[in-house]
Amino acid sequence: MKIIEVNLAALDVRYSGLRVKDQRQEARLLASLEVDGQKDPILVIAGSEGRWVVVDGHKRVRALLRLRRDVAKAVVLEMSPTEALAMAYRAASGLSYNALEEGWLVYELHRGGKWSLGKVAAAMGRSKSWVSRRLGLVEGLPDGVLESVKRGDLGAWSAMKHLLPLARANASTCERLAGKIVSAGMSSRQVALVCEHFAKSSAEIRERILEDPARFLKALEAAGKGPQDPALSEAENGALKQLELIGNVALGLTRGLPRVLGYDVLEAARAKLWSAWERSRKRFYFLEEAMAEIKSAREKKPEVEHAQSGNADGCLDAAQAGSRQPQDREGLEGWAQCGEGGDCQRAGAGAETARAAAPAGAIC
Numbered sequence: 001m002k003i004i005e006v007n008l009a010a011l012d013v014r015y016s017g018l019r020v021k022d023q024r025q026e027a028r029l030l031a032s033l034e035v036d037g038q039k040d041p042i043l044v045i046a047g048s049e050g051r052w053v054v055v056d057g058h059k060r061v062r063a064l065l066r067l068r069r070d071v072a073k074a075v076v077l078e079m080s081p082t083e084a085l086a087m088a089y090r091a092a093s094g095l096s097y098n099a100l101e102e103g104w105l106v107y108e109l110h111r112g113g114k115w116s117l118g119k120v121a122a123a124m125g126r127s128k129s130w131v132s133r134r135l136g137l138v139e140g141l142p143d144g145v146l147e148s149v150k151r152g153d154l155g156a157w158s159a160m161k162h163l164l165p166l167a168r169a170n171a172s173t174c175e176r177l178a179g180k181i182v183s184a185g186m187s188s189r190q191v192a193l194v195c196e197h198f199a200k201s202s203a204e205i206r207e208r209i210l211e212d213p214a215r216f217l218k219a220l221e222a223a224g225k226g227p228q229d230p231a232l233s234e235a236e237n238g239a240l241k242q243l244e245l246i247g248n249v250a251l252g253l254t255r256g257l258p259r260v261l262g263y264d265v266l267e268a269a270r271a272k273l274w275s276a277w278e279r280s281r282k283r284f285y286f287l288e289e290a291m292a293e294i295k296s297a298r299e300k301k302p303e304v305e306h307a308q309s310g311n312a313d314g315c316l317d318a319a320q321a322g323s324r325q326p327q328d329r330e331g332l333e334g335w336a337q338c339g340e341g342g343d344c345q346r347a348g349a350g351a352e353t354a355r356a357a358a359p360a361g362a363i364c
Helices: 023-036 058-066 081-091 099-112 117-124 128-140 143-151 156-169 171-184 188-200 203-211 213-224 234-260 267-299 302-309 318-322 326-330 351-357
Strands: 003-007 042-046 052-056 071-076
Touching: 023 058, 042 081, 052 058, 052 081, 058 071, 081 099, 081 117, 099 117, 099 128, 099 156, 117 128, 128 156, 143 156, 143 171, 156 171, 156 188, 171 188, 171 203, 171 213, 188 203, 188 213, 203 213, 234 267
Parallel strands: 042 071
Antiparallel strands: 003 071, 042 052
16 A cells, blocks of 8 residues: 655645544644654545545645645555545554434435445445434434534534434524533533423423523522522531431431341341441531530530630630541541440540540540
8 A cells, every 4th residue: 555645735635524623633733743743644536636635634634734734645556446445444453433423424425435335335344223313313303403513612422422413303402501611612511401301391381491591500500409598508507418318318217227227138248248338327426526526515604615715624615526537536446436336436445534534524
């Protein structure tokens, strides 16, 4: 296979629309070509009037043009354009193609090259049902959506997974929504949220989403935080919500655990569940102790609190002890021991005695 140099001005890039533009990928390629030069040749076939038709390597061509180069290394294929396109796909094993790019290639071979779906399947090394599904992707999406994908403004996965179902129901509405999504520069996760809620909403809500999907996402995010108490800060509202969540989870487990820890449960499952319970019980103990210390600290008189803070015997006041994270406490040998009976006790024979003798709210 002979490599030649072809003039960039003589290249015909009619098939560039079969591949998606990826700005980040092309930026990396541009930097590589600028430093190391062109390593991999493009694939071309002879065209009319001395021109060369590019069948693979459009990203390299665009990068070379941006670098103001005059020539490109190329391999000339002596075959028809459709055969060359199929060969380029097989050579890459389809790994560098996304689903829509495969659909565009099937469309070009089937509609443009007048190949039967069976011939397309054989040329691409796929089944006939596979090429039929890929063809359905590009024929099911509106042209505006496909153009957004080709420009790199909209992800191929988002278009295929989330917009295609909407397009099958109403192509014009899908195209309108896609335009708003592209204008807002949404991520694939945001596209999924918008399309999911759009599909299951009433006509009135759908119209609101179509008017401004970005504003809808903000409202959705605010609703996800639940009702906020205006008298509390954001952090305080968050703590309140977590405490209520703990209570609800505990209530649900009270009802559900007897069913999954019955006499007929397998020993391996019982051991895992019981181990998880032991860990949770320790953490509940830490939480309960922290709340008790906070309450004790609030009840202390300011002068007592000041006197205790001045002690030089190494004692920590309640605020310091309460700020210790559970993982730090678990790392202290002998800090707490929880027996199977459910009672957590201080380790060491004199721990309780020392605690009782200490001033209220202090830990020594």
